[in-house]
Amino acid sequence: MKKNRLITISLALILSLSSFVVLGQQKPNILWITIEDTSPQFIGCYGDENASTPVIDKLAEEGIRFSNAFSTGTVCSPSRSTIITGVRTYAMGTGNHRSNYSIPDFIHGFPYYMQKQGYYVSNNFKTDYNVGNEKQFTQEAWNESSNKAGWWNRQSGQPFFAVFNFNDSHQSRTMTNSYEWYLKNVWEQLPEKDRIAEDAFDMPPFYRDTPEMRKHFARVYNSIKLTDNRIGDLLAKLDKDKLRDSTIIFCYADHGEGIPRGKTNGINLGYRVPFIIWFPEMYKHLSPWGTAGVVSDELIDFEDLAPTLISLAGGERPDYLKGRVLMGKERSKPVEFLALSSDRADNGPDMVRSITDGKYIYSRNFMPYMPQLRYIRYVDIADITNVIRRDFQDKRLNSLQESILEERPAEFLFDIENDIWETRNLVKDPNYKNVLSRMRKQLDKNILKTRDAHFLPEYEIGLISKNGTAYEYRLDNNKYPIKEIYAAASLSGHRSKEVAQKQVALLSNGNKIIRYWAITGLHSQPREFLKDFDAEIIQMMDDEYPPVGATAAAIAYQNFDNNAAENKLKEYCESENMDIALMAINHLLYVENKEPFIETIKKVYQMPGRNYNVKAACLDFMGILNLVPNDSEHER
Structure with missing residues (x-):
C-alpha cells in the first residue's frame, strides 16, 4: 500500500x-x-x-x-x-x-x-x-x-x-x-x-x-x-x-x-x-x-x-x-x-x-457629424484641449489644425509611410484611386466576413447581453442580417441629395437596425439635402425603436426648428435607459441652439442613478455654456 x-x-x-x-x-x-x-x-x-x-x-x-x-x-x-x-x-x-x-x-x-x-x-x-x-x-x-x-x-x-x-x-x-x-x-x-x-x-x-x-x-x-x-x-x-x-x-x-x-x-x-x-x-x-x-x-x-x-x-x-x-x-x-x-x-x-497595410491606412467614419476632437469629458477638462478650442474660436489655427474640430469626411486615406502625422487626406486624389478602391473592398469584405457586432447600436447590445451575448447573436442571420444592415450603414457619412433619398427610403424598412442606420446617416447630411424630407424625418420621432426616435428628434430640432422635437429630446435625456439618455445628450452637444435644454440637463445631472457617461455628457454640455457646477467630479 x-x-x-x-x-x-x-x-x-x-x-x-x-x-x-x-x-x-x-x-x-x-x-x-x-x-x-x-x-x-x-x-x-x-x-x-x-x-x-x-x-x-x-x-x-x-x-x-x-x-x-x-x-x-x-x-x-x-x-x-x-x-x-x-x-x-x-x-x-x-x-x-x-x-x-x-x-x-x-x-x-x-x-x-x-x-x-x-x-x-x-x-x-x-x-x-x-x-x-x-x-x-x-x-x-x-x-x-x-x-x-x-x-x-x-x-x-x-x-x-x-x-x-x-x-x-x-x-x-x-x-x-x-x-x-x-x-x-x-x-x-x-x-x-x-x-x-x-x-x-x-x-x-x-x-x-x-x-x-x-x-x-x-x-x-x-x-x-x-x-x-x-x-x-x-x-x-x-x-x-x-x-x-x-x-x-x-x-x-x-x-x-x-x-x-x-x-x-x-x-x-x-x-x-x-x-x-x-x-x-x-x-x-x-x-x-x-x-x-x-x-x-x-x-x-x-x-x-x-x-x-x-x-x-x-x-x-x-x-x-x-x-x-x-x-x-x-x-x-x-x-x-x-x-x-x-x-x-x-x-x-x-x-x-x-x-x-502598413503603408496606407483607410478609415471609414460612420458618424462623421462629430469631429476628431469630439466631446469626451476626460479629454475636455484638460488644459491642452481648452487651449485648442479657444484658439479655434479665436481663428488662430491653420486649416490642418482647424480640421480636428470640424466635421469629418466619410473616409480618410493617409500615406502613413511618408505622412506620419496624417496631414493630407488622399481620398479625392486621383493618383490614389486604386489604393482607395483596394482598401474599400478589403474593409467591406472584413465587415461582412466577421459579422461586425457593433453595427448594432449599443442600446441593442445592452438588451442582448441580459440573456445572451452579442458574439453569438451576430452569427444568426435571421436575427442579424448583416448584409442588409451594412448596405444601409455603408451610406452613412456620404453627403449628397441622392444618398439622402436612399436613406429616407430605408426609414420605412421593417428592420429596426436598418432604420437606425438610415436615420444615423441622415444625421450627417447638410441642411440643404434634408429640407425636402422634413415630413419623413419628423414622422420618425415616433418610431417605436428609441435609437431611431432620439436621432430623428435631433435632426428635426437642428434642421427644422421643430417644437415637438425639442420636447422629444428632453424626454430622451431623462430616459431610465442610460444608452438612450447618453445618445440624446450627445446629440445636444452638437446642435446650435442649446439654450432650451439647460434646465433639463441640470436636472438630469442631479438625478439619482445616472451613470458616469451620462453625467459626463451633462458636464460637457454645461461646459460649452460655461455652466459647469462647482461640485462636478473630473476623475474616474
Whole structure:
C-alpha cells in the first residue's frame, strides 16, 4: 500500500516537472511590459531624437523592433479586451469603453491556458478587460492579479508569464490631470538631468506651436521618460534575480498617444504602437525575424498575442482564436492587411472601421457629424484641449489644425509611410484611386466576413447581453442580417441629395437596425439635402425603436426648428435607459441652439442613478455654456 502511494506521488511529481519542460528544454519565462497611451513617434528608437528612452531603445537595439504594430482599438478597455481574450471587440461587442456586456462562457483569458501548461501567470496589476463579470473572469485567468504580483511567487523552477503595466505615460499624466498634479507626480519624480524642457522637441503640425501649447505638450515627453526609468528598475530586478538569460521580453503600448487627435480617434495616431520583443540567447531560435537590432515591417496586432503566448507555453489554441502565432514552430503566415476599430470612448460615441497595410491606412467614419476632437469629458477638462478650442474660436489655427474640430469626411486615406502625422487626406486624389478602391473592398469584405457586432447600436447590445451575448447573436442571420444592415450603414457619412433619398427610403424598412442606420446617416447630411424630407424625418420621432426616435428628434430640432422635437429630446435625456439618455445628450452637444435644454440637463445631472457617461455628457454640455457646477467630479 505504502509502495503504491510512493509510486503515485513520484508519477505526479514527474508529470508536474515535465509540464515545465518542452522537448528536454526549459519553457521560456515571459516578461510582458505594457505602457499606456504611447505612440512610436515619441520613442527614441523609432526616430524621435528629442525623446529620452534609453531603456526601451536598448531593448530594441538588442531585440526586434516592429514598425507596423497596431492596437486593435484606440482606448484602454477595448484594447485590453482583445489582448486578454484574443477576440476582436467587434466580434464580441466589447468595443465601447467602458462596458460590461456578457461574453460566451467558452472564452477565457489566455493565461488560463498557460496555467494548464504549468506556467505561473501573474498580472501587476491593471485589468480593465471590458467584459461582464470581470472579477470572476480575472480570477480564472491569473494565479495572481495585484500590485504585489510577480514572478517571485511561483514554485521553484516553474516557468512564469508576468505582466507589469506602467501607467506613468497614461493620458491622466500627459494631459488630463491638473498641471500642478503633473509637476508633483511626473516632473518632480525625474532627476533634473532627465527632465525635458518645453523648447526641446518638435511640435506635431496639427497643433499650433505656441509657448502655452509647448508647456502642456512637454508633459508627453517627460511622462514617457519617467516610464522608461520605471522599466529600467524592473529589468534591474530581473537581472538581480538572474532570470534575464531565460526570459523573453515583450514591451509595447496599449494604443496610441493620449493627446487630442490620438487616443480615442480611429486613425494611425490612435492605433499604431511601439512594440519590441527581446530574446535571450537560449531562445533566439524562436525568432523568425533574426536576432539583435532587427527592424521588422511585419503587420501584427493584438489579436495575435493570445495565440502566440499559448503556443509559446506549449498549449493548443482554442478554435475561437483567429489571430496569428507570431513565432516558433507553429508560426502563421504573415498577413497583407489588418482590420482595426474604434467605438465609444466614455461619453463620446463613435464608430470607425479601418484597414491598414502598413503603408496606407483607410478609415471609414460612420458618424462623421462629430469631429476628431469630439466631446469626451476626460479629454475636455484638460488644459491642452481648452487651449485648442479657444484658439479655434479665436481663428488662430491653420486649416490642418482647424480640421480636428470640424466635421469629418466619410473616409480618410493617409500615406502613413511618408505622412506620419496624417496631414493630407488622399481620398479625392486621383493618383490614389486604386489604393482607395483596394482598401474599400478589403474593409467591406472584413465587415461582412466577421459579422461586425457593433453595427448594432449599443442600446441593442445592452438588451442582448441580459440573456445572451452579442458574439453569438451576430452569427444568426435571421436575427442579424448583416448584409442588409451594412448596405444601409455603408451610406452613412456620404453627403449628397441622392444618398439622402436612399436613406429616407430605408426609414420605412421593417428592420429596426436598418432604420437606425438610415436615420444615423441622415444625421450627417447638410441642411440643404434634408429640407425636402422634413415630413419623413419628423414622422420618425415616433418610431417605436428609441435609437431611431432620439436621432430623428435631433435632426428635426437642428434642421427644422421643430417644437415637438425639442420636447422629444428632453424626454430622451431623462430616459431610465442610460444608452438612450447618453445618445440624446450627445446629440445636444452638437446642435446650435442649446439654450432650451439647460434646465433639463441640470436636472438630469442631479438625478439619482445616472451613470458616469451620462453625467459626463451633462458636464460637457454645461461646459460649452460655461455652466459647469462647482461640485462636478473630473476623475474616474
